[in-house]
Amino acid sequence: MAAVIVARRRHRLNKRLRRERIFPTRVNIFGMNEPEIIDTYRLSSNAILELLDELWSDLEPATKRSHAIPSMAKLLAVLHFLASGSFQRTVAVHAGLSQSSFSSALSQVLNAMSRRMNSHIQFPHTPAALKDTKSGFYALADFPNVIGAIDCTHVKLAPPSPIDYVCRNHRSSHMLSVQVVCDSEGIITNVVAKASVKDNLILQNSALFTKLKDGDYGEGWLLGDSAYPLQPFLLTPVLNPCTPGEHCYNAAHSRTRSIVEHTCGVLKSRFRCLDRNKGGPVYSPQKLAQIVVVCCMLHNIAERHGLEHEATVVEEEHQHLPHVGLLNSAGLQARASVIQESFP
Secondary structure: OHHHHHHHHHHHHHHHHOOOOOOOOOOOOOOOOHHHHHHHHOOOHHHHHHHHHHHHHHHOOOOOOOOOOOHHHHHHHHHHHHHHOOOHHHHHHHHOOOHHHHHHHHHHHHHHHHOOHHHHOOOOOOHHHHHHHHHHHHHHHOOOOEEEEEEEEEEEOOOOOOHHHOEEOOOOOEEEEEEEEEOOOOOEEEEEOOOOOOHHHHHHOOHHHHHHHOOOOOOOEEEOOOOOOOEOOEEOOOOOOOOHHHHHHHHHHHHHHHHHHHHHHHHHHHOHHHOOOOOOOOOOHHHHHHHHHHHHHHHHHHHHOOOOOOOOOOOOOOOOOOOOOOOOHHHHHHHHHHHHHHOO
């Protein structure tokens, strides 16, 4: 009997001494002013709420516990992480999450966004969309029938495995190559986040290349720099222009294609996780590729909501050397026709 009494007293004492669990305050946008929201998350409050509504079914906690992490806290934590390029632990503390909770939220948000990629990144394919795209590009520098501007940018990566996804630049850094196609408004219409030694190999192994080659988009072409091979559907600059028409063609080509360079600069400036000057993020190539695609989706959401962002100068460590190979006769003929008809 005495032992039971002692046990009960000990239990009551431990109960009094037991520290009450403290739950951190979860982050949300209510109470923040609009400029602060845009600066922290790169999206406006309306854009965030629309995105939250779209992802809600994937992010809402399955448990009914009173302290389960709400979907808004998960989304905001990931947006802050992508925008700031800061460490996970730092962002987690700011969001009121533990390190493990943030890691789980990151995977949840990335997977939820990836499943909706086709809703936010679409290459123009209908007659009306193609016509609007061509008109937008023509307004830049009178270059006809342009359906996209293409370029390749690079994201630093921690020493990788497997090597298939990775290229080394001329300074022997590990890089993830990212092919970006955009329209005249800087909206990304196609992205391929797989690495290759040369830019043109990424294109040649993409679904976009097959559709362009098969003529799925009718009479129209991409504009690429000299690192890409000249094709009937991909026009590159004349390397050694001689005639006034070739000089005019190159000038219009450069002014029109510059939109994709600007877009890559805005993308990396808007989402600092893609612009690490002191080493790459410690993720697998597959995970980093997923992060890149999600950043492109968020970039499009921001642009469609009219959120402007200054572009940083993208200094690529990977050299864009002129393509060396057999000249494509059909491509030469297509380029010559454009020069003759539009830049006499």
